Amino acid sequence: MTASKLQRDGKAGVRFFWQQMLIVAFITVLGGMQSAAASVDKLASYEEMLALTSQLAALKPQIPASSAAALEYETAANRYLDLSLAMGGDDPGQILHAVVPSEVRPSTPKPNGALPLGCNTTTSTFQNATAVAIPTGPGVVTSTIVVAGASPYLLDLNLTTQIQHTFAGDLDVTLTSPAGTVVTLTSDNGAGNDDVFNGTVWDDSANPAGQVPYTTNNGLVTDHAYVNLTTATPLVPEEAMGAFIGEDPNGTWTLTLSDDAAGDGGNLNGWSLDVTTLPNAPITATVPTQTQSTPVAIPTGPGVVTSTIVVAGAGTAILDVNATTFIQHTFAADLDVTLTSPAGTVVTLTSDNGAGNDNVFNGTVWDDSANPAGQVPYTTNNGLVTDHAYVNLTLASPLVPEEAMAAFIGEDPNGTWTLTISDDVAGDGGNLASWSLDIDTFTCASADLSITKTDGVSNPAAGQSVIYTITASNAGPTAAAASTVTDAFPPPLAACAWTCAGAGGGTCSAAGAGNINDIVNLPSGGSITYTATCAIPASTAAGTVIANTATVTAPVGIPDPVPGNNSATDTDTTVVSADLAISKTDGVTSVVAGDVLT
Missing domain, CATH: 2.60.40.1530 (ntegrin, alpha v. Chain A, domain 4)
Structure with missing residues (x-):
């Protein structure tokens, strides 16, 4: 593409150029990806990608007025993409997510598992159709919905957003419940694409498949293959809405949108909540901790290993699952880890997180409710696996997994659970020393x-x-x-x-x-x-x-x-039995006046 074309079309030209470079990158890079991965200097690559992140942030506001800035931006972005591909899809600057066309598939949500006897749910929809302008960043705006008349126990929540915004990667969006729990829907996802969250349904159960190894995982906001001007829906949010389970939904819910970079703006045209409740808190039972202590070596990548736990004797409906992993591994970002239930639902715990730090998941508790705060604007958000400030040789725990474990709700926990670990780049290996599951089941019958x-x-x-x-x-x-x-x-x-x-x-x-x-x-x-x-x-x-x-x-x-x-x-x-009787007679049946009776 020529400089004049870039200057004439501005950001549209930039995006087209980037998309062409993406296709070229896959033709030229993907075929030789394994050999490139084998020789890549990962630490140097990470440092360069972070430097490119700063460069791209500085160049982005200059693009509309400067063809030179546009060309420089695309050169830096293309270099970033090449490095990301060589690193197995790592995106430390949250600039874009590398897309492998052969992996792109429809996102198909699944309903929650069959609810136990007596669990009579009610689903109500609440909406706010008042438009709110999202100014060119940095800036923060909010919108609220008041829920009233719902039953007091929240079991499931889905959210729909109507957001028109150029350069979706500028957006950080959170939802805050009446109880004050904050859940991040997206932070810096969607790259330079426009309007990809304009009609998005946010659903913890939006992506029941997505087994590693993968580079693209449609339905997961952090790994979706975004397309410009195409709504990405449904999506699993970056932080589990399962964190709201058990709260009283009645009250004010707040959607907060932070535009963290200059040069693009938009509108929140409306949003809605689908609230599913129970009339009373269910009866819960805690399954004794299930542990697999047999070590499994994680070879230098690319490679995949698995480990299993068999659960037996538990209740028949899951309410909550926490997992604990003891993974010793250098360069944590090499790891993509999933948990698969007996019903076959696959949940991604982490993909390409942790940067070049060692052993950060060696004792991590993965818990949908690990990060009840974390309001935007933020740069790091400890407790969220995708935004945690990792420190080498320092355990990161607890963490909200990259995909909600609330996707398991209602399933029968009895059977074989599988932890799958994919090491997607050569040069580092490790060991799964052990892992465990903590499961709560529920019933509503009483x-x-x-x-x-x-x-x-x-x-x-x-x-x-x-x-x-x-x-x-x-x-x-x-x-x-x-x-x-x-x-x-x-x-x-x-x-x-x-x-x-x-x-x-x-x-x-x-x-x-x-x-x-x-x-x-x-x-x-x-x-x-x-x-x-x-x-x-x-x-x-x-x-x-x-x-x-x-x-x-x-x-x-x-x-x-x-x-x-x-x-x-x-x-x-008992007492003594006595057959008592009495009789009485005077020997006559008739008497005359004056007789004496004896």
Whole structure:
């Protein structure tokens, strides 16, 4: 492209030139990428890329008025791209993301896993259609949405933005909840492309695939193959919106946009929130920490290794997953690491982060909620893997992974989890010493079952019968079909027979003999009552204690929040039996007045 063309078309010409250079770079560089990677001086490359970053930032505002600045900018950008390709896609200056055309694929979101019994969610949409100008930077603007009338437990949040802005890489965007939690949607992504976030749906579950090794990973805001004037959607945000889970969504949500460089501006034309809630906090259970302690060598790249953990005996629906990695590796940016669930969902923990520092992930806890602050404008944002200020031989922990682990919500955690590590450049290797998973599961079902039992006496006599009244009830809130009522009548009770009747929708077996072991239906507010008659043999010794216990048990998958009232015992003590009788006669049936009766 000629200088006159660049000067005439300004930034459009710059972008076209850059795109042509990108294609040329892949034709000339990608084929020999492995040999280039084998010989690249990574530390020197990083230093040069950071120097180029400063040069590009200084040149960018000059482009509209200077063809010389435009040519100098494109020369520097092309050099930066060549270095990025040789480094396996590293982008330390967050200037652009190298695109491999063969890796580009549609971004297809997945729904959350099937929710447990009783988890009745409600999704409501709230929006702000008032336009807000985004001035040529540096500058910060905000827009708010007030959520009202939603249920108090946030389970999932999606966001849609209508942002028209030239040079998307200028934008840093955060979302702040009413509780004050700040989540970064994007910081310096999208390179020089225009309007790529104009209609973007931000969704933690937008990219269920994307297994390493990759250079391009559509659906992940940090690794998407952006195209000028083409909306990138859906996208997983740079920081997990899973950090909002459990908060009350009612109140003011704030979208903050920081334009961190001069020369480009735009408009926020509107935005909206899709809020999915539960009426109450779910019942959670913590799975014991699952650890894989068998070391795995990470060879000098390019190469891929895996390690697995098998989870068994956990609940059936994931609410939260944290992972811990002990990775010893020089030049952390060589590493691309993913976690794959038993259902096959792939989440990227890190790709090309950590620069040339060693062992920064040696003990890292990966947690969607690791960075509740971090409001723009910022340059570094500790706790966010993509923006952390790494220090050589210093553990970076905890970190929000590059892709949200909230993508696992609702999935069954039982089965094989796989940690995949790709070392994408030669010259450095390492070791995965161990890794572990901390998983919380949840259910929303809850049935407060209870049972009472009495025979109305304390000291029955041998030779008599006792009549027990046994009532099982469900105080809710969840129906408990297929609950079980049991009563093993202890000796000396004999010849027991019983009948049963329900109330409030409760059902049970109509009658039976011997012990009770009955599958019953107890809707919320329902009950069933057994009337059981048992004989006490005449031979029973006085002072015999008869302790008779009845129990009600909820079906599998429906916890009982008050288990202490799930059994009831009636205790009696027998007394001596005496067959007393009396008779009386005077020997006559009629008398005359004046007779004496004896």
